Amino acid sequence: MEEKKGNSEEQIAKQRNEELSSKIRDMLPGEAGYEHIEFEGPDIIVYLKNPKIIYQDDTVIRNIASSIKKKLIIRSDSSALMNPEKAQEIIKNLVPPEAVISNIKFMPDFSEVYIEALKPGLVIGKSGMTLKGIAMETNWSPKVLRTPTMNSDTITGVRQLMFNEGTFRKKFLTKIGKAINQPIMKSEWLKVTSLGGFREVGRSSLLLETPHSKVLIDCGISPEPGIKGLEANAGSDANKAFPYLDSANFTINELDAVILTHAHMDHAGFVPYLFKYGYEGPVYATPPTRDLMALLLNDYTKLVVRSGGTPLYDEKDIRKMLTHMICRDYGEVTNITDELKLTYHNAGHILGSSTVHLHVGEGMYNIVHTGDMKYGFTRLFDPASVKYPRIDALFIESTYGGPNDITPNRHDAERDLIEIIKRTVNNGGKVLIPAFSVGRSQEIQVVLENYMGPNSPYGINVPVYLEGMILEASAIHTAYPEYLKESLKNRILSNMSPFESEIFEIIKGEREEALERGPAVIIASSGMLNGGASVDYFRRLAEDPKNSLIFVGYNSPNSLGRRVQNGASEVALPDEDGKLVPVKVNMGIRTVDGFSGHSDRRQLMSFVENLRPRPKALFTMHGEEQKCEDLARTLGRIIHADSRAPMNLDTTRLK
Ligand SMILES: [Zn+2]
Ligand SMILES: [Zn+2]
Numbered sequence: 001m002e003e004k005k006g007n008s009e010e011q012i013a014k015q016r017n018e019e020l021s022s023k024i025r026d027m028l029p030g031e032a033g034y035e036h037i038e039f040e041g042p043d044i045i046v047y048l049k050n051p052k053i054i055y056q057d058d059t060v061i062r063n064i065a066s067s068i069k070k071k072l073i074i075r076s077d078s079s080a081l082m083n084p085e086k087a088q089e090i091i092k093n094l095v096p097p098e099a100v101i102s103n104i105k106f107m108p109d110f111s112e113v114y115i116e117a118l119k120p121g122l123v124i125g126k127s128g129m130t131l132k133g134i135a136m137e138t139n140w141s142p143k144v145l146r147t148p149t150m151n152s153d154t155i156t157g158v159r160q161l162m163f164n165e166g167t168f169r170k171k172f173l174t175k176i177g178k179a180i181n182q183p184i185m186k187s188e189w190l191k192v193t194s195l196g197g198f199r200e201v202g203r204s205s206l207l208l209e210t211p212h213s214k215v216l217i218d219c220g221i222s223p224e225p226g227i228k229g230l231e232a233n234a235g236s237d238a239n240k241a242f243p244y245l246d247s248a249n250f251t252i253n254e255l256d257a258v259i260l261t262h263a264h265m266d267h268a269g270f271v272p273y274l275f276k277y278g279y280e281g282p283v284y285a286t287p288p289t290r291d292l293m294a295l296l297l298n299d300y301t302k303l304v305v306r307s308g309g310t311p312l313y314d315e316k317d318i319r320k321m322l323t324h325m326i327c328r329d330y331g332e333v334t335n336i337t338d339e340l341k342l343t344y345h346n347a348g349h350i351l352g353s354s355t356v357h358l359h360v361g362e363g364m365y366n367i368v369h370t371g372d373m374k375y376g377f378t379r380l381f382d383p384a385s386v387k388y389p390r391i392d393a394l395f396i397e398s399t400y401g402g403p404n405d406i407t408p409n410r411h412d413a414e415r416d417l418i419e420i421i422k423r424t425v426n427n428g429g430k431v432l433i434p435a436f437s438v439g440r441s442q443e444i445q446v447v448l449e450n451y452m453g454p455n456s457p458y459g460i461n462v463p464v465y466l467e468g469m470i471l472e473a474s475a476i477h478t479a480y481p482e483y484l485k486e487s488l489k490n491r492i493l494s495n496m497s498p499f500e501s502e503i504f505e506i507i508k509g510e511r512e513e514a515l516e517r518g519p520a521v522i523i524a525s526s527g528m529l530n531g532g533a534s535v536d537y538f539r540r541l542a543e544d545p546k547n548s549l550i551f552v553g554y555n556s557p558n559s560l561g562r563r564v565q566n567g568a569s570e571v572a573l574p575d576e577d578g579k580l581v582p583v584k585v586n587m588g589i590r591t592v593d594g595f596s597g598h599s600d601r602r603q604l605m606s607f608v609e610n611l612r613p614r615p616k617a618l619f620t621m622h623g624e625e626q627k628c629e630d631l632a633r634t635l636g637r638i639i640h641a642d643s644r645a646p647m648n649l650d651t652t653r654l655k
Contacts, residue, residue: 012183020044020068027064029053035077039177040110040170041282041326042334043071051076051139055132070335075111076139084113087138091115094133099123102147105163106140109170113140114163120144149497152475154295158322165323172324176282179256184212184338190365190655194646196220196243199625201399201556202266205243206369206621207250210360213337214250215257217356217369219243221269221312222556242270244649252279257336260285261371262353263292263438265300272297272317275324284336286344287327288352288480292438294322295472299437303531308578330354330385339364345385348374349597350439351477351484353381357388365655366390368615370397372622375599375607377410379446380477382485384599386610393654394615396608398623398645399554399598401631406601413594417444418451418458420548420590425462425519429546432587434534434561437525439597440553441470442477442499444523446488447595449498452521463505464521465514467533471506474499515540527552528559535560539573539583547587552595557624565591601631608635617654618643 017037024046025034033049051074054060065072082090084106091104091113099122105114113134117123123144124131134142148155162169187210195216197204202222208215222241245252252274260268260283271283271293285293297318301311328334334342339361344354349372356369368391373384400407407413424431435441445464452460466474478497481489491497507514511533514522524534541547555561564571564585572580593600599607608618618641620628628645636643646652 009183013178013181016183017181023068024064024072027067028060033077039174039181040073041173041176042180042336043073043177044068045073045075047075047077049077049080052136055135069333071332073141075141078108078111080139081108081111082138082140087113087140090137091134091142094130094137095123100147103145107163107166109166111139111141112143113138114143114145114159116145116147116159118147118149120146146479146481148475148479149492149495150471150475150478150500152291152472152479154472154476155291155479158291158294161319161322168323173326176326180335180337182338187211187213187339187361187364189653190360191651191653193248193651194621194648195245195248196648197266198621198646198648198650199623199628200240200648201554201622201624203241203243203270204267204371204622205245205270206395207248208358208367210339213256213340214254215259215336215340216255217259218261218267218371219245219258219270219274220264220266222266242273245270247649252277253281255279255281256340257281258283259336259342259356259358260289260293261347261356261369262350263289263296264350264372264436265296267371268293269297269300270312272313272321275320276313276317279324281324282336283321283325284328284334284342285325286329286352286354286483288476288483289354290322290325290327291476291479292351292473294318295469295476296438297321299469307531307574345388346382347371348376348378348381348384351380351442351480353597355384357391359390360655363390366392367395367654368393368611369395370607372397372399372597373599373607374597375603378443378485378597379450380443380484380488384607386607387612391611391613391615393617393619394608394611394641395619395621396604396631396635397598398604398620398628398631400596400600401604401620401623401627402601403630403634404601405627407593407596410594413592414447414451417447417550417552417592417595418460420550420588420592421448421452421521422458422460424546424548424588425460425521427546428519429544429548429587430515430519430541431521432534432537432541432547432549433521433523433552434527434529434538434549435470435523435525435552436527437467437469437532438473440527440595441466441523441525442474443595443597444552445470445474445504446498448521449501449503453501453503461503462519462521463514463517464503464523465505465507466523467507467525469525469533470523471504511536511540528555528561529564530559530561535573538564539575539581542571542573542583542585542587545586545588549587549589551589551591554596554598564589604631605635605638608639614639615641617641619652620645 035047100118103116195205204218304311341359347353526532632645
């Protein structure tokens with residue numbers, strides 16, 4: 001039976017490919033010299049003997065793409081590719097020197113040439129003319145990458161890895177392409193299972209299943225679990241650190257895809273573990289999410305090793321994961337199986353963060369998953385998107401979903417922050433701001449850059465110390481200005497990036513410099529004092545009442561940050577040798593709300609009120625129990641939708 005079914009599926013697939021191929025051939029002008037098509041991940045590659053004719057008039061390609069509803073990429077047959085040395089010369093002649101090309105790399109497996117430049121706009125040229133020129137003269141398909149304005153080892157590393165693994169990537173994408181284009185019968189049902197991050201913050205993971213497809217949305221760990229020495233303080237529980245993958249009824253390789261909303265560890269921290277245990281499928285994310293993950297995951301493993309623990313996975317697993325990633329920008333509709341279409345939209349939370357829109361079957365069902373989301377003013381991003389083609393069910397985060405989670409407006413929050421800094425430094429003290437290295441740190445950097453420095457309207461001109469990790473995250477922001485707010489994007493493009501302001505001083509190695517010189521501000525991760533540089537600074541600053549610590553983000557209930565925030569007068573902290581020592585907390589402990597990358601209660605409510613169209617069912621997640629329950633009740637009433645706060649391991653049939 002099975003074999004027979006397999007055969008007929010194969011026949012259907014073959015027939016469908018032939019139809020697709022002849023449809024594309026018929027729509028192309030004969031002179032283009034149609035060769036064949038290939039599937040490459042979600043894309044269709046059309047090989048032509050004479051692609052010049054298409055480059056001259058791209059309406060042809062646009063018409064075909066809209067008729068087959070898939071992204072089409074044109075490539076010339078490999079025999080027509082110009083010798084790379086000669087092609088490089090032509091590229092250098094065609095691109096004006098002001099573009100500042102930093103790298104040209106040829107990827108023969110993809111007939112592509114990667115041109116990395118400080119000003120990609122000049123490589124592209126007016127209406128893409130320069131790119132077209134390169135393609136027409138060399139037959140290589142040019143791809144443009146932005147050189148970050150600040151040096152980033154992470155970006156260099158990821159780009160080099162993609163280049164080195166070109167042959168593997170081609171094989172992998174061809175295999176995934178075949179799987180995606182495997183025809184699927186109409187699915188009779190659709191269900192979701194909460195595997196982590198429901199009625200809690202951490203280890204976010206949601207399994208979505210039909211009879212034919214299985215995908216995970218996010219696969220995180222609980223905030224920095226297992227950092228030795230801090231466990232006693234943090235009360236972290238290893239059983240609650242990872243999503244319930246083994247309790248769900250499937251094996252890793254039955255998964256068709258992992259879809260990530262953003263790079264934070266509580267959403268992506270478990271993904272390399274899947275690869276360690278044999279997952280070979282695709283991981284979807286935006287390009288900045290991929291790069292930030294490379295930074296955060298490697299940092300996590302180093303941190304665990306440094307504190308004497310054993311990380312869940314190592315660099316090799318992270319590299320394996322990176323080579324299996326498929327990147328999509330906001331708004332690109334992408335088939336991830338024959339019946340599932342994924343589209344990312346802006347979530348306003350951190351660089352590259354996305355809400356996920358999933359279209360299931362032909363109009364059968366539509367899901368929006370917010371990931372972590374900010375529907376309000378920030379200095380880095382536009383508010384989360386509220387426009388989707390269709391929505392049946394909404395999964396919404398509830399970090400600040402409780403009735404009392406109303407944060408002050410940003411203007412007041414910035415004023416409060418600056419006031420505390422001014423008072424502390426005028427008093428000869430130091431200010432420690434613990435913050436997530438990706439997200440809050442950059443937001444606070446842009447705020448401080450606005451108020452401090454030699455021309456400070458508040459007269460605050462002290463150095464702001466950062467560790468390399470935060471600097472690296474900021475550098476990644478400068479490679480993706482198009483993901484930032486217009487005003488910030490323009491500053492970066494005109495070489496006035498706030499991240500490169502002279503008020504910032506980078507700690508290289510010893511922390512004494514920041515601690516022994518006079519008044520200063522120190523931004524250090526982690527945000528919840530769960531490990532990392534912030535804990536070390538805290539230990540060394542805590543006993544002096546002249547100093548201040550300012551919390552600007554979320555502290556999970558079991559974190560050391562929460563205990564300090566609640567007024568603990570003495571805590572045990574690891575010293576240089578990792579031995580726990582008692583430390584008196586005499587420094588001023590302050591919390592300034594309003595900088596969060598999460599929506600507060602009012603913003604969550606107005607997000608749902610402004611959502612178009614309105615969902616019929618609503619599920620809360622990513623919040624403490626009471627908050628998830630309360631928010632579900634309130635939102636359900638507002639929009640007259642079925643609403644629930646599922647528990648971990650709950651399965652809900654949606655259709
Ligand atoms: Zn997040
Ligand atoms: Zn989160």
